[in-house]
Amino acid sequence: MMRQLSWSAVDDDDPRLLQAAFALLVTLDLAFRIQGGARWDLVSWPVFAVVLLAVVTAATLLLPWDRMPSVMLGVLAVLDIAVIGTGRLSPEGSSIAILLLLPALWLGRYGAVRGAVVCFLAVGLFQALPGLVYGELAGANLSRSVLPALVAVGATVAKASAVQAIGRQQRMSDAIFDTVDVGLVLLGRDGTYERMNRRHEEFMRVGYPDGHDGVAGQTGAVFEEDGSTPLARELTPTFRAMTGEEFDDCRLWIGTDPRNRRAISVSARTVRDEQGDFAGAVLAYKDVTDFMGALRVKDEFVASVSHELRTPLTSITGYVQILQERDDLPEQAASQLGVVARNGDRLLRLIGDLLHAAQADASGPQLERSHTDLAVIVRDSVEAASPAAEAAGVVLELTAPPRLPMCADPRRIGQVVDNLLSNAVKYSHRDGRVQVSLALDGDRAQLEVQDGGIGISSADRDRLFTRFFRTRSAAESTIPGVGLGLSITKEIVEAHGGRIEVESVLGTGSVFRVRLPLER
Ligand code: ADP
Numbered sequence: 001m002m003r004q005l006s007w008s009a010v011d012d013d014d015p016r017l018l019q020a021a022f023a024l025l026v027t028l029d030l031a032f033r034i035q036g037g038a039r040w041d042l043v044s045w046p047v048f049a050v051v052l053l054a055v056v057t058a059a060t061l062l063l064p065w066d067r068m069p070s071v072m073l074g075v076l077a078v079l080d081i082a083v084i085g086t087g088r089l090s091p092e093g094s095s096i097a098i099l100l101l102l103p104a105l106w107l108g109r110y111g112a113v114r115g116a117v118v119c120f121l122a123v124g125l126f127q128a129l130p131g132l133v134y135g136e137l138a139g140a141n142l143s144r145s146v147l148p149a150l151v152a153v154g155a156t157v158a159k160a161s162a163v164q165a166i167g168r169q170q171r172m173s174d175a176i177f178d179t180v181d182v183g184l185v186l187l188g189r190d191g192t193y194e195r196m197n198r199r200h201e202e203f204m205r206v207g208y209p210d211g212h213d214g215v216a217g218q219t220g221a222v223f224e225e226d227g228s229t230p231l232a233r234e235l236t237p238t239f240r241a242m243t244g245e246e247f248d249d250c251r252l253w254i255g256t257d258p259r260n261r262r263a264i265s266v267s268a269r270t271v272r273d274e275q276g277d278f279a280g281a282v283l284a285y286k287d288v289t290d291f292m293g294a295l296r297v298k299d300e301f302v303a304s305v306s307h308e309l310r311t312p313l314t315s316i317t318g319y320v321q322i323l324q325e326r327d328d329l330p331e332q333a334a335s336q337l338g339v340v341a342r343n344g345d346r347l348l349r350l351i352g353d354l355l356h357a358a359q360a361d362a363s364g365p366q367l368e369r370s371h372t373d374l375a376v377i378v379r380d381s382v383e384a385a386s387p388a389a390e391a392a393g394v395v396l397e398l399t400a401p402p403r404l405p406m407c408a409d410p411r412r413i414g415q416v417v418d419n420l421l422s423n424a425v426k427y428s429h430r431d432g433r434v435q436v437s438l439a440l441d442g443d444r445a446q447l448e449v450q451d452g453g454i455g456i457s458s459a460d461r462d463r464l465f466t467r468f469f470r471t472r473s474a475a476e477s478t479i480p481g482v483g484l485g486l487s488i489t490k491e492i493v494e495a496h497g498g499r500i501e502v503e504s505v506l507g508t509g510s511v512f513r514v515r516l517p518l519e520r
Helices: 015-035 045-062 071-087 096-110 112-134 139-179 198-207 237-242 289-324 331-363 374-391 410-426 472-476 485-495
Strands: 183-187 193-196 247-254 262-272 278-287 370-373 395-399 405-408 433-441 444-451 499-505 509-517
Touching: 015 045, 015 071, 015 096, 045 071, 071 096, 071 112, 096 112, 096 139, 112 139, 139 198, 183 198, 183 237, 193 198, 198 247, 198 262, 198 278, 237 247, 237 262, 237 278, 262 289, 289 331, 331 485, 370 374, 370 410, 374 395, 374 405, 374 410, 374 433, 374 444, 405 410, 410 433, 410 444, 410 485, 410 509, 485 499
Parallel strands: 395 433
Antiparallel strands: 183 193, 183 278, 247 262, 262 278, 370 405, 433 444, 444 509, 499 509
16 A cells, blocks of 8 residues: 655654653652652552552553544543642652643643643642642642642643644645645655655556555566666665665656656655764656657657758769769869858768767667778878868877777767867867877777867866757857767767767867777
């Protein structure tokens, strides 16, 4: 069964504990009095008090408090006041009246007025009245009978106002947590679900139609980002959070019914106690179904549009190439054809990038590995980039060994080098210099492309390899680009088992470094 938990559920004080503490203190008072020489007849008020205490305490321990109406706690408090009132009716006197504070505080739960009235009546009947009848209506006895009664009523009122203030706060925070459109869960130190808001209860009903036992790591109708692989226990967000892991945007699907299954993005943060030890975790579940749907539609749209564009464009650039090969063209027409060819190539590259980005999610880049020579690939790329560099007034320098054989997809690796080179040239200043160096580093090849261009701020560096991201300075400049090249470059490098990193200083220049294993 699913546990119904409110975000601000606060356990009531356990009456069994309260009564046990009370009984212990009364027993202590009796012990002190007997040790001081008190001797009571079998039929006397103190003995009556002991019997009453024993009966009330035994009943408290036996009663099923989780099913008891709250008025029973009031009855318990009144009986305890009776124990105190009768218990002090003995010639040697007693300071047990101080214990009135305990039942008086419990009565505070009934509200300021109701609690105070019950307390006043009970204390008046069982404490003040017998005291005054039994003893004198003056002096110390008057004071002993009346003052504790007044203090008890005051304690009830104080407790009642504190309870009301806390209740108000709780209702407010409950309202806030139930209003937010994000599912919230608080896990305890041992992984039990301690609190959850209403939104999360809805998610739980979809993800766990057969119920949830309220402990982290339960599997159910919960699937990985692909929507079909059931999520293993170790991958469930609650299980991961219980290992102390903190994460954002962990995507998964809940539910099996296509009409109501949801895509969820989960974040987790650890809760620590005063000593800094793990004390639980908070998880936030955000419904991203519409966002995922929009992403899918966008990718499908981009993929189909790119296909439709590529076919006619390939034919245009092909015919332009044939035209360029003719030697009877007027000089002006030849230069104009050059512009058409360059822009056609640019469009083809852009379409290729868009298509790649749209398809990358599903399968990642497909590699066709073969034994190839990285030195040749890099030299070809530098040669191909030379006209653009020359036009931009940038000098290209290459340092590379004559050969660097490796197992890789030559077309894809060529795309990596082309992207890095074209960026280095694009983002360089006129009269700038781009240095390309290729070297062997153990069982890895290392390629560095260094420029002295506009550079990248440290804030932008983390997002550089994200699709469609452009730095502010690039976006504000007239330098063309859409922010796809680096994300594709990173995917290709990682698909080869390599790594790409960047060092850069804004306004000074950048170094992009790629490390690729030679064999895999
Ligand atoms: P594009 O160049 O088409 O915008 P990329 O994915 O290749 O896309 O690069 C992403 C962003 O990274 C660029 O828009 C630019 O802001 C920044 N960037 C890439 N290379 C460099 C570089 N060598 N110098 C400065 N900024 C760069």
